[in-house]
Each structure stands twice: as structure tokens, then as C-alpha cells.
Amino acid sequence: xxxxxxxxxxxxxxxxxxxxxxxxxxxxxxxxxxxxxxxxxxxxxxxxxxxxxxxxxxxxxxxxxxxxxxxxxxxxxxxxxxxxxxxxxxxxxxxxxxxxxxxxxxxxxxxxxxxxxxxxxxxxxxxxxxxxxxxxxxxxxxxxxxxxxxxxxxxxxxxxxxxxxxxxxxxxxxxxxxxxxxxxxxxxxxxxxxxxxxxxxxxxxxxxxxxxxxxxxxxxxxxxxxxxxxxxxxxxxxxxxxxxxxxxxxxxxxxxxxxxxxxxxxxxxxxxxxxxxxxxxxxxxxxxxxxxxxxxxxxxxxxxxxxxxxxxxxxxxxxxxxxxxxxxxxxxxxxxxxxx
Numbered sequence: 001x002x003x004x005x006x007x008x009x010x011x012x013x014x015x016x017x018x019x020x021x022x023x024x025x026x027x028x029x030x031x032x033x034x035x036x037x038x039x040x041x042x043x044x045x046x047x048x049x050x051x052x053x054x055x056x057x058x059x060x061x062x063x064x065x066x067x068x069x070x071x072x073x074x075x076x077x078x079x080x081x082x083x084x085x086x087x088x089x090x091x092x093x094x095x096x097x098x099x100x101x102x103x104x105x106x107x108x109x110x111x112x113x114x115x116x117x118x119x120x121x122x123x124x125x126x127x128x129x130x131x132x133x134x135x136x137x138x139x140x141x142x143x144x145x146x147x148x149x150x151x152x153x154x155x156x157x158x159x160x161x162x163x164x165x166x167x168x169x170x171x172x173x174x175x176x177x178x179x180x181x182x183x184x185x186x187x188x189x190x191x192x193x194x195x196x197x198x199x200x201x202x203x204x205x206x207x208x209x210x211x212x213x214x215x216x217x218x219x220x221x222x223x224x225x226x227x228x229x230x231x232x233x234x235x236x237x238x239x240x241x242x243x244x245x246x247x248x249x250x251x252x253x254x255x256x257x258x259x260x261x262x263x264x265x266x267x268x269x270x271x272x273x274x275x276x277x278x279x280x281x282x283x284x285x286x287x288x289x290x291x292x293x294x295x296x297x298x299x300x301x302x303x304x305x306x307x308x309x310x311x312x313x314x315x316x317x318x319x320x321x322x323x324x325x326x327x328x329x330x331x332x333x334x335x336x337x338x339x340x
Contacts, residue, residue, distance in 0.1 A: 008105035013133055016107075017114040018098065022128040025121065032094050032147065033129055044094060044145065051153065052094070053146040055085035061138035066181075071109045073200035074140070075116030080202045082144035083124055084221040084273040087209035090154045091146030093126035099143075101136035124206055152213045154277070159218040159237035163278035163304040166287065168205050168296055170251045171226050172262070173198035175269020185261070191253045198251075202273035208298075211290045212277055219277035225268040227314055227333050230276055234304075234312035242315045243302035245332075259319055267316075267332040278304055 008016070026033055032045050046052065059078055061067055079096060086093055098117075102110075121128060126144065173195040180187040181196075205221075212219060218233050227243065234241055248266040255262060279287060284300075291298040305315070316324045316332060324332070 008107065013105050013110065017110045018128055018131075021114065021118050025118070025127040026129075029125055029127075031125065031127075033127060047147070049150045050147045051150050053086055053089050053091035053148055053153065054143065055082050055146075056141065056143040057081045057085070058139065058141040067138075070200065071112040072116035072119075075113040075118075076120045076201045077116075078140045078142050079117055079120050079126070079144070080204050081223065081273060082142045083120070083126065083204035083206060084202065084223070086144055086146035087205045088154065088219050088221040088275055089146075089148060090152060090209045090213040090216075090219075091148045092210060093124050093206065094145045094147055095127045095129040096121070096142050096144040098128060098131035099139075099141040100131065100133045101139040102133065103135070103138055124204070149213070154209070154212060154216050154219040155236075156218055156220050156233045157236040158216075159233050159239050159278045159304045160280070161239065161304055161306045162281065163217055164281050164284065164300050165230070165241060165243065165276065165278050165302040165304065167222070167226065167249055167276050167299050167301055168208055168274045169272070170249045170254070170266075170297070171222060171272045171274055172248075172254045172265035172267075172269045173251050174202070174271035174273075175225075176254060176257075176265045178271070179265075187253075191256070195251065195253050199271055202271065204273060205275045205296070207294055208275055208290070208296060211294065212275075212279075215283050215286055215290070216277040216279050219275055222270075222272040222274050222276055224270045225334065226272070226276060227267045227316070231312060231314065231333070233276070233278065234307075234314070237304070238307050238312070240305040240307050240313045240315065241302055242305055242317065244317045246319045247299060247301045249297060249299040249301075263319070263332060268334050 059065060065074060082096060083093055176185070177192060177195045177199040179185045180192050218237060220229055220232055222229050226248070230241060245263050245267065250262055250266050254265060287298055314333065316329045318324050
């Protein structure tokens with residue numbers, strides 16, 4: 001964070017960078033929010049036959065982002081990762097709270113951060129409705145709220161034998177961008193500029209999640225790596241899966257690299273925030289229409305199988321059409337661990 005002396009107190013900070021913009025948003029589109037920032041709690045008006053989805057994500061400086069990260073991008077991403085969780089369950093955003101620890105109340109940093117935060121909040125009609133600020137190591141925690149028709153939430157536990165496995169968009173670019181920024185891999189500057197947005201400003205697939213309410217049997221968002229995250233569906237559904245590496249959707253930038261690197265980042269790169277979902281093969285035509293309506297690629301990458309052993313397994317078919325051995329597969333099943 002840039003160093004700059006400031007006499008901003010907590011309530012001045014909230015009023016200047018967050019409360020005013022939140023009130024403008026609510027005045028223009030109040031939706032289900034009856035009371036926003038300014039009291040001990042926010043108030044939602046709940047509709048009959050609706051359920052509320054609630055999710056929280058924390059971004060910690062040095063763990064989830066660099067200390068010199070662009071604050072505008074950081075504001076966007078902090079909310080985007082929560083909206084992606086709502087999307088995975090088919091929820092429509094209602095609002096969010098923000099808990100923010102700051103080493104100092106730097107107006108320049110806060111101006112940029114709030115600009116990015118409210119840019120995505122307005123795009124998805126998701127107002128800031130409360131939270132807290134304090135001094136401390138830079139830490140951003142958002143809790144987002146969404147609504148879903150009763151019993152229509154798409155859970156991880158619903159995958160059925162014979163389901164197709166689908167992925168939205170492309171996967172691997174965010175992980176590739178991080179590796180390039182950490183100088184673990186060499187990329188031309190123009191290629192890095194193209195894919196950096198995937199890492200810094202992901203687009204939560206809200207419209208897709210809502211469209212899949214009656215279609216998908218299970219779903220999650222890809223935050224820690226495609227195959228590692230897919231295993232969460234398998235564990236909760238007590239199923240195995242077969243996945244084809246050559247069907248993983250990759251960007252033109254990723255496809256410039258070797259086949260091994262393509263497979264590594266597409267299979268296990270994190271921070272994609274695309275949706276992985278399963279659906280009956282009878283739904284393929286409907287899914288194709290959703291893809292066309294949303295102008296969003298949806299790619300079938302494999303299928304759900306019955307579980308053969310005591311723990312779920314992903315059988316990975318390589319580019320040569322042969323199943324990878326255990327050692328080869330393990331390299332692609334690694335996912336981000338917040339405590340490693």
C-alpha cells in the first residue's frame with residue numbers, strides 16, 4: 001500500500017469511500033434490502049418460497065495477493081470471488097458486507113479500491129450493506145448474500161452416474177499469469193497482458209448459475225484448480241469421474257505453450273472462477289442453447305462414474321487416449337491449499 005499520512009478516522013473513512021456510494025446504489029435499486037449501512041444490522045426483506053445463500057471469502061495480503069497489488073483490481077476481485085460462490089449455487093445476488101483491516105487509512109488507495117469494488121457491485125446489482133474497518137495487516141473479508149427459489153439450489157452433492165461434466169469459459173490463464181508474474185515461466189509481455197485480467201478481474205458466472213437451476217445436478221466454482229475442485233463434487237456425491245485432458249477448454253494464449261504445460265495449468269491452475277457442473281446427457285441441447293444465449297462457451301470434459309473404491313477417483317485420459325498412471329495423475333490433481 002502506498003504510504004501517505006492521513007487523519008481519516010474510521011467513520012470518516014466509511015462515509016467517504018463506502019457509505020455514500022452504497023446509499024446511492026440502494027436508492028436507485030433497493031431490491032430486497034430494507035436497511036443498509038448505518039445501523040447495528042442490515043435488514044433484508046425475504047420473499048415467500050425463497051431461500052438465502054450466504055458465503056464468505058477472505059483475501060490476505062501476502063497470501064492471496066501481492067502487497068503492491070493494484071487496489072482497483074483488488075476491490076473488484078474481493079467481491080468477484082464471493083459472487084462466484086453465489087453463481088455456483090444458482091443464487092441471485094442481494095448484497096454484501098465488507099470487513100477491512102488496513103495498515104493505514106490511505107485516501108489514494110481507498111479511492112481506487114472502492115472504485116473497483118463498486119464497479120462490480122453495480123454490474124451485478126449487489127449493494128454494500130454493512131461491515132467493519134480496523135487498523136491491522138491488510139485483510140479483506142466479504143460476506144455476500146443471494147436468493148434462490150426454495151429447493152432449487154445447485155449443490156455439490158447431486159452428481160449422478162452418467163452425468164456429463166461441463167466447464168464454462170476457459171481454464172488455466174489465471175494460474176499461468178501468476179506463474180509468469182512470479183517468474184516461474186516466461187511469457188511474452190503481450191501474452192501476459194492479455195491473461196492478467198483473468199487473474200485480477202474474474203467475471204462471476206451469475207447468469208449461467210441462474211440458468212442452470214433446473215438443469216445441473218451439481219456445481220461449484222473453480223477457485224483452487226479444476227480437477228482438485230471437481231473432487232469436492234465427487235466426495236460429496238460418492239462418485240468417480242473420467243476426464244479427458246484434450247477436452248479441457250484453453251485460451252489461445254495457453255495453447256501456444258507445450259502440451260504438458262497446457263495440461264498442467266488447465267487441470268490444476270487456480271483462480272479461474274469458472275463454473276464446473278454436471279448434468280444429464282439428455283440436457284445437452286438445452287446446455288447448448290444456454291451457451292448461445294449467454295455467448296459463453298460451455299465445454300463437456302468428461303462424465304460421472306460409479307465409485308469403485310472407498311474414496312472417489314478421477315480417471316484422467318491423456319492426449320494420447322490412454323489413462324494416466326497414478327504418479328502422472330497426482331501432478332494434475334494438486335490444488336491450492338491455504339495452509340501449505
